[in-house]
Amino acid sequence: MKSKGLLVAIAILAIAVVVYFAFFTGKGEEESDVIKIGFIGPLTGPAASYGINARNGALIAVEQINAAGGVLDGKKLQLIVEDDKGDTTEATNVFNKLVEQDKVVAIVGPVTTGPTTVVARLAGEERIPIVSPTATGDDITKVSDFVARVCFYDSYQAPVMAVFAVEKLGYTRAAILYDNSNDYSIGLANAFALRFTELGGTIVAKEAFTEGDQDFNAQLTNIAAANPEVVYVPAYYSDDAQILLQARQLGMTAVFMGGDGWDSDELVKAAGSAAEGSYFTTHYSSSDESEQVLEFLKTYKQKYNTEPNFAGPLGYDAAFLIANAIDEAGSTDPVKINKAILETEGLVGVTGEFSFDENRNPLKEVIISTVKDGKFVLVDKVRP
Amino acid sequence: MTNNPNKKNLDGYVTLIAVVVLVLLNVVLLAGKMPTYYTGILRFMGINIILAVSLNLINGITGQFSLGHAGFMAVGAYVSALVSIHLGWPLVFALLAGAVAASLLGILIGLPTLRLRGDYLAIATLGLGEIIRVVILNLDITKGARGLGGIPRTTTVYLVELFAIITILFTVNLMRSTHGRALLSIREDEIAAEAMGINTTFYKVFAFSAGAFFAGIAGGLFAHSMGYIAPANFEFMRSIEILVMVVLGGLGSITGSVIATVVLTILPEALRGFAQYRMVLYSAMLIAIMLFRPSGLMGTRELDVRQVLGIFKTGGEKDAS
Amino acid sequence: MGILLQQIVNGIALGSIYALIALGYTMVYGIIRLINFAHGEIYMIGAFVGYFALTAFGLPFWVSLLLAMVIPALLGVLIERVAYRPLRSSPSITVLITAIGVSLLLQNLAMLWFSPDPKTFPQIFTRAPFNIGGVRITFPQVIVLATSVLLMIGLNFMVQKTKIGKAMRAVSQDKEAAKLMGIDTDRIISFTFAIGSALAGAAGVMVGIIYPRIQPLMGTMPGLKAFVAAVFGGIGSIPGAMLGGVIMGLTESLVTAYISSTWRDAIAFSLLIIILLVKPAGILGKSTREKV
Numbered sequence: 001m002k003s004k005g006l007l008v009a010i011a012i013l014a015i016a017v018v019v020y021f022a023f024f025t026g027k028g029e030e031e032s033d034v035i036k037i038g039f040i041g042p043l044t045g046p047a048a049s050y051g052i053n054a055r056n057g058a059l060i061a062v063e064q065i066n067a068a069g070g071v072l073d074g075k076k077l078q079l080i081v082e083d084d085k086g087d088t089t090e091a092t093n094v095f096n097k098l099v100e101q102d103k104v105v106a107i108v109g110p111v112t113t114g115p116t117t118v119v120a121r122l123a124g125e126e127r128i129p130i131v132s133p134t135a136t137g138d139d140i141t142k143v144s145d146f147v148a149r150v151c152f153y154d155s156y157q158a159p160v161m162a163v164f165a166v167e168k169l170g171y172t173r174a175a176i177l178y179d180n181s182n183d184y185s186i187g188l189a190n191a192f193a194l195r196f197t198e199l200g201g202t203i204v205a206k207e208a209f210t211e212g213d214q215d216f217n218a219q220l221t222n223i224a225a226a227n228p229e230v231v232y233v234p235a236y237y238s239d240d241a242q243i244l245l246q247a248r249q250l251g252m253t254a255v256f257m258g259g260d261g262w263d264s265d266e267l268v269k270a271a272g273s274a275a276e277g278s279y280f281t282t283h284y285s286s287s288d289e290s291e292q293v294l295e296f297l298k299t300y301k302q303k304y305n306t307e308p309n310f311a312g313p314l315g316y317d318a319a320f321l322i323a324n325a326i327d328e329a330g331s332t333d334p335v336k337i338n339k340a341i342l343e344t345e346g347l348v349g350v351t352g353e354f355s356f357d358e359n360r361n362p363l364k365e366v367i368i369s370t371v372k373d374g375k376f377v378l379v380d381k382v383r384p
Numbered sequence: 385m386t387n388n389p390n391k392k393n394l395d396g397y398v399t400l401i402a403v404v405v406l407v408l409l410n411v412v413l414l415a416g417k418m419p420t421y422y423t424g425i426l427r428f429m430g431i432n433i434i435l436a437v438s439l440n441l442i443n444g445i446t447g448q449f450s451l452g453h454a455g456f457m458a459v460g461a462y463v464s465a466l467v468s469i470h471l472g473w474p475l476v477f478a479l480l481a482g483a484v485a486a487s488l489l490g491i492l493i494g495l496p497t498l499r500l501r502g503d504y505l506a507i508a509t510l511g512l513g514e515i516i517r518v519v520i521l522n523l524d525i526t527k528g529a530r531g532l533g534g535i536p537r538t539t540t541v542y543l544v545e546l547f548a549i550i551t552i553l554f555t556v557n558l559m560r561s562t563h564g565r566a567l568l569s570i571r572e573d574e575i576a577a578e579a580m581g582i583n584t585t586f587y588k589v590f591a592f593s594a595g596a597f598f599a600g601i602a603g604g605l606f607a608h609s610m611g612y613i614a615p616a617n618f619e620f621m622r623s624i625e626i627l628v629m630v631v632l633g634g635l636g637s638i639t640g641s642v643i644a645t646v647v648l649t650i651l652p653e654a655l656r657g658f659a660q661y662r663m664v665l666y667s668a669m670l671i672a673i674m675l676f677r678p679s680g681l682m683g684t685r686e687l688d689v690r691q692v693l694g695i696f697k698t699g700g701e702k703d704a705s
Numbered sequence: 706m707g708i709l710l711q712q713i714v715n716g717i718a719l720g721s722i723y724a725l726i727a728l729g730y731t732m733v734y735g736i737i738r739l740i741n742f743a744h745g746e747i748y749m750i751g752a753f754v755g756y757f758a759l760t761a762f763g764l765p766f767w768v769s770l771l772l773a774m775v776i777p778a779l780l781g782v783l784i785e786r787v788a789y790r791p792l793r794s795s796p797s798i799t800v801l802i803t804a805i806g807v808s809l810l811l812q813n814l815a816m817l818w819f820s821p822d823p824k825t826f827p828q829i830f831t832r833a834p835f836n837i838g839g840v841r842i843t844f845p846q847v848i849v850l851a852t853s854v855l856l857m858i859g860l861n862f863m864v865q866k867t868k869i870g871k872a873m874r875a876v877s878q879d880k881e882a883a884k885l886m887g888i889d890t891d892r893i894i895s896f897t898f899a900i901g902s903a904l905a906g907a908a909g910v911m912v913g914i915i916y917p918r919i920q921p922l923m924g925t926m927p928g929l930k931a932f933v934a935a936v937f938g939g940i941g942s943i944p945g946a947m948l949g950g951v952i953m954g955l956t957e958s959l960v961t962a963y964i965s966s967t968w969r970d971a972i973a974f975s976l977l978i979i980i981l982l983v984k985p986a987g988i989l990g991k992s993t994r995e996k997v
Contacts, residue, residue: 048821096421180967183530214916217715218961238823270825511974518971667809678795
C-alpha cells in the first residue's frame with residue numbers, strides 16, 4: 001500500500017508538468033527601463049574555464065556601461081547569464097528561453113564551437129543577433145546572417161604566424177603538434193600548414209594529441225627526430241605549458257609558436273624558462289600599455305581576484321560591441337542592432353580596433369608576442 | 385518478474401497512460417500555446433525516452449549490462465545525417481538507414497562480446513562506444529571534431545512522439561510474448577534458461593540489436609533536430625546519462641524509464657536558477673534518490689492506471705467519474 | 706632503437722600512475738564487487754590536497770604527500786559510509802549509479818571550490834634530465850617510479866603478511882564465511898576504501914610532479930583508463946592491477962609514437978576487448994566457473 005503514495009505523487013507530478021507547460025509560459029512582462037542581453041556559455045563542464053572568463057568579461061562591460069549612463073539615453077543593460085555546459089542540446093534550450101521568456105535583444109555567446117554552430121542557425125531563424133566571444137571556426141559566421149564574433153577566425157591569425165616564421169625568422173622546416181579533438185586547434189594547424197608550404201617551407205612532422213592528455217613525450221620524441229626549426233602548437237595555454245616543459249626535458253631547442261590560446265599569465269607561471277623565446281599571435285599585449293587594456297585587467301583582478309585568460313577580454317568586447325550597436329541603432333529592435341553590429345567601424349575595445357568584413361568577422365590587428373624574461377613582449381603588429 | 389504477478393497490470397495501461405498524456409500535450413501544442421523553449425525540451429525528452437526504453441530492453445529486461453548506448457546513437461545519427469546530406473533521402477528513410485546501420489553493428493559486435501558477462505560485458509561495451517567515437521573523430525566524411533553541420537532540421541515533436549510510442553509499444557509487446565519471457569529468463573538465470581532449451585546467444589544478440597536499432601532512431605532524430613552533430617555529443621557520459629535514467633526508473637520497468645526520463649530531462653532546466661550550483665544539486669539529488677529508492681522509482685513494477693484511479697476512488701468518489 | 710627505449714621509459718612512468726589508481730579500483734572491486742566510479746575523483750582531490758599543501762601552506766614534499774594520502778583516505782571512507790554502505794544489499798548496478806552520482810558531485814564541487822581554471826603544480830624537483838645510453842630520464846620520473854614501487858611493495862606486504870591483509874583477502878573471497886569467522890567485515894571494507902583512496906591520492910601528487918597541471922575534471926579519463934587497466938590485469942588481483950597499469954601506459958606511449966595518438970584510445974580499447982574475449986578474467990585473474 002506504501003507504493004500508492006508514490007503513484008499519487010507521480011501522477012500529480014505528471015499533471016503538474018502538463019499544466020505548467022500549458023499555462024505558465026512566462027507571460028510576465030515588465031516595463032522597458034532595462035534592456036536585456038543574454039549570455040550563453042559553459043559555466044559547468046569541461047569548457048567552464050572559458051565560459052566563466054567570458055561571462056566575467058561581459059559582466060564587467062555591462063557594469064561599466066551602466067555606470068557611465070547606460071545605453072539609449074539612460075537605459076540600463078542587464079546581462080542574463082545561462083549555462084550551456086558546452087552542450088548543443090542545452091544551448092538550444094537556453095537560446096529559446098532567452099528569446100522567449102527573457103525577451104533579450106541580443107546575445108553574447110555561445111563560447112564553444114558546437115553550441116555556436118547550432119545557435120547561429122536558430123539566431124538566423126529568430127532574427128536575434130549573437131556575438132560569439134571565442135568561436136573561431138572559419139565557417140561559423142556563414143551559418144546565418146545574425147552571427148558575428150570578436151575573436152580571430154582560424155585562417156586569419158595562423159597565416160600571420162606562418163608569414164612571420166618564414167619571412168622574419170627565415171625558417172623553412174616546421175613541425176605541428178595539435179589537439180585532434182578540438183576544432184580550434186585543427187583549424188589553426190591546417191591554416192598554418194597551408195600558408196607555410198605556400199611560402200616554400202616544409203612541414204616535417206605533424207603530430208596530434210587528444211583533449212585531456214598529460215603526456216606529450218611520445219609525440220615530441222617523434223617531432224624531435226624530424227629535426228624542425230620551429231614547432232607550431234595551436235592549443236590552449238595549459239596544454240602549451242605542458243608541451244613546452246616536456247619538449248625542453250627531451251632536449252628540444254626548436255622555437256615554439258602558437259595562437260591566441262597561449263595568451264595567459266599561467267603559461268609563463270607553468271612553463272617558466274621553457275617558454276622563453278616562443279612566439280604567439282594574439283589580440284593585445286600588456287606591454288602595449290593601452291589605457292583600456294590596463295583598466296580592464298585591473299578591474300578584472302579586483303572583481304574576481306584572478307587574472308583572466310584570453311576569453312575574459314573577448315567576453316568584454318562582445319558585450320561592449322552589442323552595447324555600442326544598440327546606441328548606434330538607436331533602437332532595441334534586434335534586426336536594427338544586427339545591422340549596426342555589421343556597420344561598426346573603428347570601435348576600440350580591449351582586444352583591438354573593430355570593423356567587420358562581409359562575413360561578420362572582425363578586421364583587427366594581429367599582435368605577435370614573444371616571451372622574454374618571463375614576460376610577454378610585443379614584437380609586431382600585423383593587419384592581414 | 386519471474387512469476388510475473390503484475391502481468392495483468394501491464395495490459396494496455398502503459399499505452400493508455402501514454403495516450404492520455406500525449407493527447408493532453410497535443411491539445412496544448414495544437415492550440416499553438418506552447419513556446420519553442422518547451423517544445424524543444426519535449427523533443428529532447430522524447431528522444432531520451434527512446435534511448436532509455438531501448439537501453440532498458442538490453443539492461444533491464446535481458447539483464448545484459450551495456451555501457452555503449454551512446455555509440456549506437458552516434459552511428460544512427462551520423463549515418464542518417466550523411467544520407468540526408470549527400471543522398472537527399474527523406475527523413476523517415478534516413479532514420480531507418482541509421483537505425484539499420486546501428487542494429488547491424490549491434491549484431492556484428494554483439495556476437496563475440498556477448499560471451500562476456502556482467503561487469504566484463506559493461507567494460508567491453510564501454511570500450512566499443514569509445515572506439516566508435518574515436519573512429520568518427522578520425523574519419524573525413526564525418527568531419528571529425530569540427531562536427532557535421534548542414535543537416536536538414538526536419539525532426540518535429542510529433543515525429544519524436546510517434547517513434548517514442550513505437551519504441552514503448554514494441555518493448556511492451558515483446559515483454560509479453562514468448563520471446564520476451566525468454567529474455568526475462570536470461571536475466572533471472574542464464575544457465576537455467578539455457579538448460580530449458582532457450583537459445584541464449586540468439587536472444588542476447590536479438591535484444592542487443594533491437595536496442596541498438598532504436599538507439600539509432602534516437603540518434604537520427606537528434607541529428608535532424610539539432611542540424612549539427614559532433615563526437616562530443618556521444619561521449620561516454622552520454623551512455624551514463626541514459627543508464628542513469630534506466631536505473632533510476634527501475635530496471636525492467638518501462639513506465640519507470642519514461643518517468644525517470646521526464647524527471648531527469650526537466651531537472652537540469654528547472655535548476656537553471658542556481659547557475660554554477662546547478663550540477664552540484666543535480667548530482668546530490670541523484671545520490672539521494674538512489675539511497676532512498678535503491679531499486680529505482682518503480683522497481684520492476686509498472687505504473688498502473690487502475691491503481692491510480694483506485695486511489696482517487698478511495699480519496700473521493702467524484703474523481704472517479 | 707634510442708627512440709624505442711625512450712618511449713618505453715615514458716610509457717613506464719605513465720603506467721606506474723595508472724597502476725596506482727588501478728590498485729584502488731581492483732581492491733574495492735575485489736571486496737564488494739563495485740566499480741567505484743568516484744575513484745578518479747578521489748585521485749583528483751589527492752592532487753589538489755597536494756597542491757594546496759605545497760603552495761598555500763608551504764609544507765615539505767613528504768608531508769604534503771602524506772596529507773594527500775590521508776585526506777583522500779578519509780574521504781573514501783566517508784563516501785563508502787554514506788553512499789555505498791546503505792546499499793550493501795542492493796543490486797550492484799544501483800550502487801554503480803550512486804558511485805556515478807558521487808563522481809559528478811565531487812567534480813562539480815571541485816569546480817566551485819577550486820575554480821575550473823587549470824592550476825600549475827609547483828616544481829619541487831629539478832626537471833633537468835639525465836642521459837643513460839641515449840635515453841633521457843628526468844628526476845620526477847625517477848621519483849614517481851620509486852614512490853609507486855615502494856607503495857606497491859608496501860601494499861603487497863600488507864595484504865600478504867599482516868593480519869588485516871589476511872582479513873581483507875578473507876572478506877573478498879567469501880564475505881559471509883569471513884563474518885562467521887569473527888571478522889568485522891564493515892571495518893575491513895572501510896579499511897580497503899581507505900587504502901585504495903590513499904593510493905589514488907598519492908597518484909594525484911605523482912601526476913602533479915610529472916605533468917604539473919591539475920584541474921577538477923582531470924580524474925575522468927585516467928580513472929576510466931586505470932579501471933580498464935585493472936580489468937586488463939584481472940580485476941580483483943593486486944599484481945594484475947600493477948601489470949595492467951604498466952601495460953596500459955606502455956601501449957599508449959608506443960601507439961602514440963608508432964601509429965597515431967588519435968587512434969590511441971581506440972587501439973587501447975580494442976586490445977582490451979580482445980584480451981577479455983581470449984582470457985575473460987584478465988591476464989592474472991582467476992577465471993571462476995559459474996556453479997549451476
